[in-house]
Amino acid sequence: MDISFDLEYIGGSEENVLDRIISRITEKTGKNAKEVLAEINKKHEELNLLAVEVVALIVAREKGVDISDLIDDVEKKVLG
Incomplete structure (x- = not known):
């Protein structure tokens, strides 16, 4: 099962927990959200976990x- 997440997942009027995790990673690493999300997607595929928030x-x-x-x-x- 291919579950990939993109920048459309992030956003909306209310910041969700994934947004907050990505924001903290970008602040710490200097990478942009797209780069961080690519890393999360890669790790998500490696670990084969369903909840992207856990991978994040x-x-x-x-x-x-x-x-x-x-x-x-x-x-x-x-x-x-």
Whole structure:
């Protein structure tokens, strides 16, 4: 199953948890959102996880980004 996410997923009037994770990664790394999302998509394919938000957390942690306050939000998003 190919589940890829693009910049259309990001946005809207209310910032979602994926937006916040990507924003933090861009701030920490200096990469733009498109580059960060490409990394998340690559890792998503490697890990074969369905929840892109979980993969985004993994990428953030690998880059030394503090996302501890977002874990509960991701859990709510993923588990409902």
